[in-house]
Amino acid sequence: MQRKYLAKILVTLRPSVLDPAGVAVQSGLKQMGYDTVDHVRIGKYIEFTIISPDETKARQDLNNICDQMLANPVIENYRFDLIEVETQTGVF
């Protein structure tokens, strides 16, 4: 039996890494009058479905996917949520 999960992943810059895009957004917001906005940080959000035999295997795959493709571990952190959306039975 296979289970289908929805993965929701956030990839953010480590706090010690400069975020030029965040600085640009903050400066734009200041010009628009939102001058109490501070500490702007910009990251990536990725979601997809994945089919796995169980949650442990799905989490293991997700860690590998984030480490190898979605995040740069030198400058980025990631965290994810995994939600079971459907159970699949049968040969496919």
Place this chain on the structure above:
Amino acid sequence: MQRKYLAKILVTLRPSVLDPAGVAVQSGLKQMGYDTVDHVRIGKYIEFTIISPDETKARQDLNNICDQMLANPVIENYRFDLIEVETQTGVF
């Protein structure tokens, strides 16, 4: 009295809009052997702090900020969480 809020914003493409970056990630994952991954969608995550007199005003500002700067309402949706992090008293 002013309150300090942490805003966490997700900007995602509307479901009807094609996501070429998502297609590229999915194809890369397939090549790495993760062939049960599907429906990859890529969005933006933005977080910042904002100082407001109350949550209603903060939410109103956030909607304006998203509509005018962070999201393109024609092709993107947004949603946000607002967490009170600190209450500020005094003249500043």
